[in-house]
Amino acid sequence: MQRYCALNLGWHALRGNRHWQAAWRDATPKRSYDVVVIGGGGHGLATAYYLAKKHGIRDVAVLERSAIGLGNSGRNTQVVRSNYFYPASCAFYDHSLKLYEGLGHTLNFNVMLSQRGVINLAHSDHDMEIQRRWCNAIRMCGVDSEMLTREELQALAVPLNLDGRYPVLGGFIQRRAGICRHDAVVWAYARGASAQGVDIVQNCEVTAFEISGSRVRAVETSQGRIAADKVVMSVAGYSSEVARLAGLDLPITTMALQAMVTEPVKPVLNTMVISGLVHAYVSQSDRGEIVIGGGADAYNSYAQRGGLPQMRDVVRAVVELFPSFSRLKLMRQWAGRVDITPDTSPLMGLTPVENLFINCGWGTGGYKAIPGGGDTMAHTVATGKPHPLIEKFSLERFRTGALIDEGAAAGVAH
Amino acid sequence: MLRIACPYCGVRDEPEFIFGGPAHVTRPNAQVDDAAWTAYLFNRKNPAGTHLERWLHAYGCGRWFNVARDTRTHQILQTYVMGPPPPDPNDA
Numbered sequence: 001m002q003r004y005c006a007l008n009l010g011w012h013a014l015r016g017n018r019h020w021q022a023a024w025r026d027a028t029p030k031r032s033y034d035v036v037v038i039g040g041g042g043h044g045l046a047t048a049y050y051l052a053k054k055h056g057i058r059d060v061a062v063l064e065r066s067a068i069g070l071g072n073s074g075r076n077t078q079v080v081r082s083n084y085f086y087p088a089s090c091a092f093y094d095h096s097l098k099l100y101e102g103l104g105h106t107l108n109f110n111v112m113l114s115q116r117g118v119i120n121l122a123h124s125d126h127d128m129e130i131q132r133r134w135c136n137a138i139r140m141c142g143v144d145s146e147m148l149t150r151e152e153l154q155a156l157a158v159p160l161n162l163d164g165r166y167p168v169l170g171g172f173i174q175r176r177a178g179i180c181r182h183d184a185v186v187w188a189y190a191r192g193a194s195a196q197g198v199d200i201v202q203n204c205e206v207t208a209f210e211i212s213g214s215r216v217r218a219v220e221t222s223q224g225r226i227a228a229d230k231v232v233m234s235v236a237g238y239s240s241e242v243a244r245l246a247g248l249d250l251p252i253t254t255m256a257l258q259a260m261v262t263e264p265v266k267p268v269l270n271t272m273v274i275s276g277l278v279h280a281y282v283s284q285s286d287r288g289e290i291v292i293g294g295g296a297d298a299y300n301s302y303a304q305r306g307g308l309p310q311m312r313d314v315v316r317a318v319v320e321l322f323p324s325f326s327r328l329k330l331m332r333q334w335a336g337r338v339d340i341t342p343d344t345s346p347l348m349g350l351t352p353v354e355n356l357f358i359n360c361g362w363g364t365g366g367y368k369a370i371p372g373g374g375d376t377m378a379h380t381v382a383t384g385k386p387h388p389l390i391e392k393f394s395l396e397r398f399r400t401g402a403l404i405d406e407g408a409a410a411g412v413a414h
Numbered sequence: 415m416l417r418i419a420c421p422y423c424g425v426r427d428e429p430e431f432i433f434g435g436p437a438h439v440t441r442p443n444a445q446v447d448d449a450a451w452t453a454y455l456f457n458r459k460n461p462a463g464t465h466l467e468r469w470l471h472a473y474g475c476g477r478w479f480n481v482a483r484d485t486r487t488h489q490i491l492q493t494y495v496m497g498p499p500p501p502d503p504n505d506a
Contacts, residue, residue: 240460251456254485298433302462302485308415309429342456399452 001195004108023187024194029201032227033061035381036219038206038242039234040064041073042182042367043359045189045200046374047232047381049107052196054375055382060198061228063221065205065238069186072236075304075336076367077259077283077293079272081118081177083138083145085409088392089345090141095389096372100180103371109188111180112286118177119148119157121275121321123166134409135172147172156271164320166277179272179283185370209246215354216246230381232357234373237302237337239347239360246353250360251342251398255296257364258306258314258335262328264288269322278317282325290325292318296338296364306335338363344407348377348393349386357381358395419493420471421479434468437480438500462486466500469493 002008002021012020035051037044040062051057062068080100082093103111122128131147138145148171150162162168190200201223208220209231218227235242237254264287272283280294294314297307311333319326340363341347347361359377362369376387386394397403416428442454459465465485470478482492482501492501 238462240458241462249453249457250460251458253458253460254462299483300460300465300467300485301488303488305488307428307488398456399448 001108001191004110024190024200027061027199027201029061029063029199029204029221029223029226031225032218033199034059034228035230035232036060036226036228037062037232037234038219039236040068040190040200040202041071041234041236042069042186042189042370043234043236043362043373043377044232045186045193046370047234047359047377048198048374049189049193049196050375050378051381052193052198055378057382058197060193061226062193062198062200063204063206063219063226064200064202067202068190068200069183072336072338072362072366073186073370074183075259075334076182077281077291078179078182078367079118079177079281079283080113080180080368081174082143082368083118083120083134083172083174083177084406085134085137086404086406087141088404089406090138090143092372092376092389092393093368094141094143095375096369097176099371099375100368101176103180103185103188107188107192109184109191111184111188113178113180114286115176115178116271116283117156117173117175118272118274119153119171119173121153121168121171121273121277123168123275123277125169127277128169131170131172138174143174144176145172145174157269157273159268159322159324160273161321161323164323166275166320173271177272179285182367189370189374206242206245209353209356211246211353214352216356230355230357232359232377232381234359234377236339236360236362236366239339239358243351243358246351246356248351248353250347250395252339252347252361253300254302254337254339255299256301256303256306256335257293257296257338258311258333259291259293260311260314260330260333261285261289261291262325263331265290265328268324273321275317275321278320280314280317280321282318282322289331290328296340297335302337304335304337306333338366340364342398343403343405345404346373346393347395348373348390349380349395351395361393416488416490418469418481418490420474420477421493421495422475422477423471426471426474430471430473432470432472434470434478437466437468437496464491468496
């Protein structure tokens with residue numbers, strides 16, 4: 001792997017930048033692998049990377065139906081945070097955030113992590129009480145979180161209107177949270193995995209599983225049969241369809257989650273603001289665009305396209321919070337297919353089919369979990385036992401009733 | 415914006431309606447084992463294709479009805495009243 005450093009930058013600049021190696025190898029698949037990862041998004045690539053790097057399992061293929069990073073990995077709003085209410089979530093997401101904090105060095109790739117803080121707004125006395133409890137729960141898990149007064153809020157988010165239709169009484173912030181360039185994360189993991197010998201195969205759709213004696217043996221793909229000792233599914237919105245090929249029913253609903261950006265303007269917002277009540281969140285990208293997101297569209301969708309009624313709701317909420325943004329034109333709007341579970345917590349680990357592993361159910365928050373998901377899934381695949389951080393996110397929890405209801409904890413209708 | 419044909423009121427815009435999840439989910443009897451009960455409570459077909467679902471005409475006649483809709487294109491194939499079994503997909 002060609003290192004990215006000042007010396008190489010200068011050397012290649014002198015030679016007209018014509019001799020850079022490709023960041024990763026676009027492979028054609030072999031007939032068999034130790035591990036096949038289905039899905040070339042952030043989670044799949046990170047799983048392959050950690051399998052090779054930490055567990056020495058290098059005979060790995062990542063099979064991607066189209067091109068890497070074109071799904072949710074490239075369609076999110078780049079938020080990384082770990083301010084979750086329940087201890088299991090807090091521990092998992094903070095592990096992921098810590099990996100993000102070191103990711104640039106680990107992968108020798110500038111992922112542009114900007115820990116600008118994420119603020120949750122409280123609009124009523126009840127909100128304030130719930131957020132104090134939430135904020136304290138996070139601190140009990142050893143994760144940073146602090147309450148903010150109106151004055152502190154205004155200083156951090158200058159264009160925020162505190163006295164709109166839903167007045168802002170206060171809020172809380174996780175200062176280590178922020179945003180991180182999503183395409184860079186996908187490419188950094190692809191480059192890291194490829195350098196360890198992982199085959200990244202694009203335009204390769206899995207069409208069937210070969211299962212005998214309740215154990216997975218191979219996958220049929222659009223590029224032929226590929227034998228595998230172990231198979232990992234990390235296909236987000238398509239989880240139900242791919243799992244059905246292996247005879248599994250999942251508690252997942254696929255919906256469209258949309259986001260949008262305005263035309264670029266000069267720096268006005270140096271933090272990220274979330275309101276659970278009006279259900280919108282806002283940040284400003286490095287290019288100056290105001291990045292806007294909200295809740296998922298109401299109905300099942302595989303269309304990767306958001307509807308106008310939901311878009312109107314989100315924009316209405318944002319211009320109420322930030323009246324000055326009402327003058328901006330929306331430049332782009334897009335949507336991803338999100339895989340939502342009944343308790344809005346992920347679904348990770350073993351399945352009833354031996355040697356078939358699952359990593360899905362990320363719903364509206366999979367991006368922040370990429371390093372953590374990859375690391376813990378690699379451990380789970382390598383050892384055959386769920387990583388301690390993901391034990392509680394098993395498929396089993398729906399039978400036992402040990403749900404981790406983060407949707408309710410966040411006070412947000414997902 | 416979906417345009418949904420309420421079987422009682424005719425074609426109206428999406429904001430008049432509320433989505434009510436999958437249709438034709440049958441509650442099993444109380445004697446089933448945990449696996450069957452879990453499947454009933456949580457598992458969903460979630461197809462990439464024709465989805466049979468319930469909608470409520472909340473800001474209209476206030477009545478529930480069923481919709482057959484393609485989740486890949488959002489195209490509404492058919493709307494029909496609640497009660498009868500699901501329509502034959504070939505008729506849609």
